[in-house]
Amino acid sequence: MWKQMWRTWTIDKPAALGEWLWQILVVELAALLDRLTLRKVVALIPVVIVIAAYLHRIPISPEVMLLGDVLAYIDIFSVILLLSLFSRAATVLAAVKQTVDQIGAALHRLAIALRRGDGRHRRTTGGGPRKQPAREKNEDEDVAIVPGLAWV
Template sequence: MKQFWRRWTYEVPLAIGDALWEVLVVQLAALLDRLTVRKAIAFIPVIILIAAYYHSIPIPPELMLIGDFLAYIDIFSVLFLLGVLSRITTIMFVVKQAAARIAVLAGSVTARMQRLDIRHGRQRSTPTRPRRKPSASEDDRAYGSVWGEVAFA
């Protein structure tokens, strides 16, 4: 009788506790390790259908639409990503063209600055050379006084 009592008060509760620990802790942790957000979202329509059949209530069309959306979330996510990528590609194209135009503009500005030659200007402190008067031709020498008076009169 002592063996029987020990078995049902000590060994059986320990075996039940070990089994519960295995199922509720160890296997649940393994399940949660394998569970992803995608799998959890894909399981929501199943829960909605089970709840609707269990309670024998009609499912509103909104819940059916949400269930369909969640069932096809992979397709919707791919379409969404393609839309985002096409916008990013367009933005990158515009940025690339703007950068090319800025580079051309900068190149033309530097070329014009070199043509102006601002760096090699004449120093203001140096005296200017006196200009030579052009030599008078033979005709000007003969009629120099006449032409000079007429020109300045």
């Protein structure tokens, strides 16, 4: 009986305690760390700050409390940040699209103007000689062929 009790308290109980500690400190901790994400760690930071402040009677500045709130509600904060970035990107893309459309329209008008200026493809309206204008126009009085384009 003494040998059995001795064996139980010197071998079996310490072995069971070691198995229990191994289960808690190694296996369960590894499982917890596998499930732990950066978001969960960030969400715990404000809790730690508040607990430390209350335990040590440290006054917390409003900035730290705001930081804690932002960290606690990081999902909502990140959505608001992404929406603001997308709206700015949409504005920039709209401005780029408008600029590209204006450049395309100007190139189209330029192509039409260059086709109009070609004298080889004009149709003759009559069999007689061309009439000369009553007075010669000055170059400065001519109307621009392509509106919005300045000729130098």
